[in-house]
Amino acid sequence: MKKKIITSLFILFTCFSVGAVLSIWYIHDSTERLSRVIELHQVENIRRSLVLSLQTVQADLYSVKTGFARELDSIIGNVRILDKASENCTTCHHSPELTKNLQEMQKLVHQYQDYISYYITGSANENRLEKLKLQAVEQGNNLLGITQNMSHRSSRHLETLSKNAMDNVNKVKTIMFITLLGTLLIAIFVAVKLINFVTYPISNLLEATRKISSGDFGFTTSYRDSTEFGELAEHFNIMSITVKEEYEKTQKEIQRSMLAEEALSESKKRYELAARGANDGLWDWNIATNKTYFSPRWKSMLGFEEDEVKDAPEEWFNRVHPDDRKRVESEIAGSLETPTAHFICEYRMLHKDGTYRWMLSRGLAVKNESGLVARMAGSQTEITERKIAEEQLIHDAFHDTLTGLPNRVLFMDRLKHADRRAARHKDYIFSVLFVDLDRFKVVNDSLGHAIGDELLVAVSQRLEECLRPGETVARLGGDEFAILLEDIKSNNDMEHIINRIQNKLEMPFNLSGNEVFTSASIGISLSVAGYVNPEHMLRDADIAMYHAKLNGRARYEIFDERMHAHVVARLQLETDLRHAIENHQFHLNYQPIMLMDTGKIKGFEALVRWNHPNRGLIMPAEFISIAEDTGIILALGKWVLEEACKQLSIWQKQVACDISMGVNLSIKQFTPHLVSTVKDAILHAGIKPESLILEITESMIMENAESASKLLAELKLLNVKLHIDDFGTGYSSLSYLHQFPLDALKIDRSFIAKIGIDSDEKLEIVKAIAALANNLNLDVIAEGVETVEQLAHLRHLNCKNMQGYLFSRPLDVESAGKFLRQSLNGDGESARKQKEG
Numbered sequence: 001m002k003k004k005i006i007t008s009l010f011i012l013f014t015c016f017s018v019g020a021v022l023s024i025w026y027i028h029d030s031t032e033r034l035s036r037v038i039e040l041h042q043v044e045n046i047r048r049s050l051v052l053s054l055q056t057v058q059a060d061l062y063s064v065k066t067g068f069a070r071e072l073d074s075i076i077g078n079v080r081i082l083d084k085a086s087e088n089c090t091t092c093h094h095s096p097e098l099t100k101n102l103q104e105m106q107k108l109v110h111q112y113q114d115y116i117s118y119y120i121t122g123s124a125n126e127n128r129l130e131k132l133k134l135q136a137v138e139q140g141n142n143l144l145g146i147t148q149n150m151s152h153r154s155s156r157h158l159e160t161l162s163k164n165a166m167d168n169v170n171k172v173k174t175i176m177f178i179t180l181l182g183t184l185l186i187a188i189f190v191a192v193k194l195i196n197f198v199t200y201p202i203s204n205l206l207e208a209t210r211k212i213s214s215g216d217f218g219f220t221t222s223y224r225d226s227t228e229f230g231e232l233a234e235h236f237n238i239m240s241i242t243v244k245e246e247y248e249k250t251q252k253e254i255q256r257s258m259l260a261e262e263a264l265s266e267s268k269k270r271y272e273l274a275a276r277g278a279n280d281g282l283w284d285w286n287i288a289t290n291k292t293y294f295s296p297r298w299k300s301m302l303g304f305e306e307d308e309v310k311d312a313p314e315e316w317f318n319r320v321h322p323d324d325r326k327r328v329e330s331e332i333a334g335s336l337e338t339p340t341a342h343f344i345c346e347y348r349m350l351h352k353d354g355t356y357r358w359m360l361s362r363g364l365a366v367k368n369e370s371g372l373v374a375r376m377a378g379s380q381t382e383i384t385e386r387k388i389a390e391e392q393l394i395h396d397a398f399h400d401t402l403t404g405l406p407n408r409v410l411f412m413d414r415l416k417h418a419d420r421r422a423a424r425h426k427d428y429i430f431s432v433l434f435v436d437l438d439r440f441k442v443v444n445d446s447l448g449h450a451i452g453d454e455l456l457v458a459v460s461q462r463l464e465e466c467l468r469p470g471e472t473v474a475r476l477g478g479d480e481f482a483i484l485l486e487d488i489k490s491n492n493d494m495e496h497i498i499n500r501i502q503n504k505l506e507m508p509f510n511l512s513g514n515e516v517f518t519s520a521s522i523g524i525s526l527s528v529a530g531y532v533n534p535e536h537m538l539r540d541a542d543i544a545m546y547h548a549k550l551n552g553r554a555r556y557e558i559f560d561e562r563m564h565a566h567v568v569a570r571l572q573l574e575t576d577l578r579h580a581i582e583n584h585q586f587h588l589n590y591q592p593i594m595l596m597d598t599g600k601i602k603g604f605e606a607l608v609r610w611n612h613p614n615r616g617l618i619m620p621a622e623f624i625s626i627a628e629d630t631g632i633i634l635a636l637g638k639w640v641l642e643e644a645c646k647q648l649s650i651w652q653k654q655v656a657c658d659i660s661m662g663v664n665l666s667i668k669q670f671t672p673h674l675v676s677t678v679k680d681a682i683l684h685a686g687i688k689p690e691s692l693i694l695e696i697t698e699s700m701i702m703e704n705a706e707s708a709s710k711l712l713a714e715l716k717l718l719n720v721k722l723h724i725d726d727f728g729t730g731y732s733s734l735s736y737l738h739q740f741p742l743d744a745l746k747i748d749r750s751f752i753a754k755i756g757i758d759s760d761e762k763l764e765i766v767k768a769i770a771a772l773a774n775n776l777n778l779d780v781i782a783e784g785v786e787t788v789e790q791l792a793h794l795r796h797l798n799c800k801n802m803q804g805y806l807f808s809r810p811l812d813v814e815s816a817g818k819f820l821r822q823s824l825n826g827d828g829e830s831a832r833k834q835k836e837g
Helices: 002-062 068-091 096-121 126-213 228-278 296-301 322-337 384-398 408-424 440-447 449-466 491-506 534-550 561-580 620-630 632-655 673-685 698-702 705-716 749-753 761-775 788-796 813-824 828-836
Strands: 281-286 291-294 343-350 356-367 373-382 431-437 472-477 480-485 509-511 514-516 520-526 556-558 586-595 600-612 616-618 660-664 692-697 721-727 744-747 779-782
Touching: 002 126, 096 126, 126 228, 281 296, 296 373, 322 343, 322 356, 322 373, 356 384, 384 408, 408 472, 408 480, 408 534, 431 449, 431 491, 431 534, 440 449, 440 514, 449 472, 449 480, 449 491, 449 509, 449 514, 480 491, 491 520, 520 534, 534 556, 534 561, 561 600, 561 620, 586 632, 586 813, 600 620, 600 632, 600 813, 620 632, 632 660, 632 673, 632 813, 660 721, 673 692, 673 705, 692 698, 698 705, 698 721, 705 721, 744 749, 744 761, 749 761, 761 779, 761 788
Parallel strands: 520 556, 600 660, 660 692, 692 721, 721 744, 744 779
Antiparallel strands: 281 291, 281 373, 343 356, 356 373, 431 480, 431 520, 472 480, 509 514, 586 600, 600 616
16 A cells, blocks of 8 residues: 555656646746846836937937037036946846947947037037037937837847747646646546545454444454555454454453352352361461460360360360370471471370360461461361271271171281291291081071071181180181181190080080081191292191091091192093083993893983093092082083983884983082973983983982972973982981972982891881882882892892892993893893893
8 A cells, every 4th residue: 555655646746746847947948038038128228218318419419509508518418318328238238249239339329429528528610510510410320220220129039038938938837737737637536546545445444343343253354455454454354363262262261260250159158068067177376476276166076165275286286195196296397397288187186075086187387478387277077987987997808797707808917927927936836727617508598597697606706715815717708717726836736626616516506596506627737838828728728628528527637738639630620521511521321220020121320421531431429529519510411311311212212112211410400490401301302201210319309398399390290200319318308208299219329238248227227218118109229239139138128120230330322222122132131241241
């Protein structure tokens, strides 16, 4: 824009300057011409005066007749005037040519004066005077002619100069008019352009400013050009956007400030409400004056009235528990040295009633203008209940909630302490006892969990009574306890404590009117074994307890390395067992069950065998318990059931005879899902349900007789047969026995094996079982018949079904099939010899 304005002004100045220069030049020229005209007019006036003077003198000369005195005086005066006029004419500034003419004319004037003088002063005769007069007149006429001629030329020159001067003046007028008119037009054009250049962007910017002033922040103008107005519009838009952004930021800040103010106000209200609700006591310690303000609540926390506590800090510190005072003073000193650090301390304070209450004090030191700590203020909260709760939580974290005994964590901590003590004192010996109650599950399930808990509490009390001071008994979980016996001087000391434990636990427990008996299996590990990790002592005591269980319960076993090797082997066997089914390592053997009336085979009992890839053939007694503990028994039992049914179907089709197949069930299989599993096996094999025999133990049905009764009823609806296996070794109740839908009792081999060897006691038991079965309309099957003498006694007892090595060992599928065919063909003796071979 500046460039446009400068350019416009330059054009105006140039136009005006050109006109002015031309006008000045013409005015200067006209001025010179007019000066010349004026000079010529002056000369012309002088010449006219000269002419008039000449004419006057000439007239005087012609009129002289008589009385010369008066005429001569007039002539002399006129001649003087003429001389003066000629002098004035010659003294003016004229052109060189005019000056030369004037000088010649002056000479003639002087000559004319001379003639006049001669004439006037002449004393000659009249002729002479006349002649002088005529000469004077002639000279005057010449001079007059010259003068008139010069005047005539001068007049014409003056007229020419005057005309030229007027022409120049007219030109100046014209130039001035054109200059002024052109300048005016250009000025108008420039003004219009400048107005457009200025007013349009200004109007845009003005409109934009109105928008912004009305609150439309961020409004931008669409005006764009390369001038300063364009730059101004661009900066204006940037400014508008910036203003909008800053305005929005300011609004947000204002909003945040308002929210913060509201939050602060709300926080103050909450703080006041919380302070009232929390009943915190406030304190303010003026360091300079050593005065302390204690709020009424602070005083009431300690049981004091308003006027019973002074404003000295000693009122605070003197009531702090002696064991806590140094720590409190140290914490306060640290906060005073580092004012930015908050003072937070828990301590006990003496209440007016003489008891100590736990307090939580918080505070902050404040500096004055000099940078020195001037005061310290804070609050105090009573946390007695919280500290009690924390102590209880800590106690609960290390103690059993039911019995109050130490738990595994605390026991292991004390065991580690004992181990470190043994490392320092070589003659220091300690041991770990792992105690597990026998048949606790029976008590828990039959009498209920509440009675079971009472039993655990009573057992824990008796165990504590058996120990010496400083020794630890802990409950590890369930019915498992651990005992740490320290500073054992001899094996007799340890055995004495163990016997006392066994005797105490064998005494009856009276639990809510129920008399309960129990015993314990105990495993022992000794520190003399040189354990690196104390946890291994507890592990080995657990292993020893497991062996005590296996060896008959209600006894103790001391750990040795063979037990650990056994456990490791068991663990490896468990690992191998998990892959045995999918790797098809199991197979079934079949032991015949003989019918004594005909001497022929009645059926088979399916017996599972494990072909281990490394150990060879493994019998069920070694892996069934592991399978039950790990849950593998479910998959294994299902496979045995399905495989036995399939083989039974094959044999029934081959011999066209109804033979039966007995399958042993585990207690882990005795669930509601058993019914569908049996049903599916029967359907898939295509056998008659009544040819399938499910063999169960007494413990399976007596642990929960009611649910067992329902499950047996459902199985019976499938038309399968139900036999109680190993009868006589369990604890079946005769009152319950007749309620179950059973088909036969299998006399355990332990009773059969003693016939003819031991006293007649075992025979009487067998006789009683056979009588019981007959009374309940149940068949009797004798297991483990191995001698002819046993066979004779069993025949005498009218036992019609027998099974044992006397007839056949368990056979593989091919041998069992051959035995079946020979037996049905009447060659039972050949079959028996085949099995012996």
